[in-house]
Amino acid sequence: MSERLVEMLSAEDIQARVKELGAEITQAYKDKPLVLVVVLKGSFIFAADLCRHIDLPLRVDFLGVRSYGEGTETSGVVQITQDLSKPIAGEHVLIVEDIVDTGLTIAHLMDLFRTRGPKSVNVCALLHKPARARVSVKVDYLGFTIEDKFVVGYGLDFAERHRNLPYIGIVERD
Ligand code: IMP
Secondary structure: OOEEEEEEEEEHHHHHHHHHHHHHHHHHHHOEEEEEEEEEOOHHHHHHHHHHOOOOOEEEEEEEEOOOOOOOOOOOOOOOEEOOOOOOOOOOEEEEEEEOOOEEEEEEEEHHOOOOOOEEEEEEEEEEHHHHHOOOOOOEEEEEEEOOOOOOEEOOOOOOOOOOOOOEEHHHEE
16 A cells, blocks of 8 residues: 655645744733643644744743554543643643644643643644534634545554654545
8 A cells, every 4th residue: 555645735725824823822911821631642833933932931831642552543531641740620721733633632631631720721732623523622713714624644543653744634545
């Protein structure tokens, strides 16, 4: 079986949108300190670019989450593989996600974080696939809405491959 990558969003389109999102977030928080919670692993590239367009006092923390295994369908069980390094009580938290698909991961994280007493919890996602939603989640800052295709690149993987692509593409097989 041969595999081909078809570009869906170019590196330039992504960079332009990430810059806009950074400006939007900067405006919205108006100098309030922010904690960016980067959901690993898929969001590491998006978060690295996004934080450089946010002009606020911020700290960055990382959360490891697994819901997929090796396939392209979520198992529906969200497992925390690495917790935050510091408490978030009294902080404004912005969860940075690569993609909201079924919504189960974000819904789980919102529930979890609310038990920790933050001042606010919002969500910034690069991509959203509304066709696949299993629970309704509010994405406060969204890069792109996409159709129901499994995408890779710019941090997103298929069985750990393709994270290093500078663009977002669809894997096609013949
Ligand atoms: P959700 O819990 O179904 O919303 O899925 C969220 C997580 O599933 C994302 O953070 C990704 O890691 C992964 N995911 C969902 N759709 C895709 C995709 O099209 N490509 C790669 N990973 C995906």
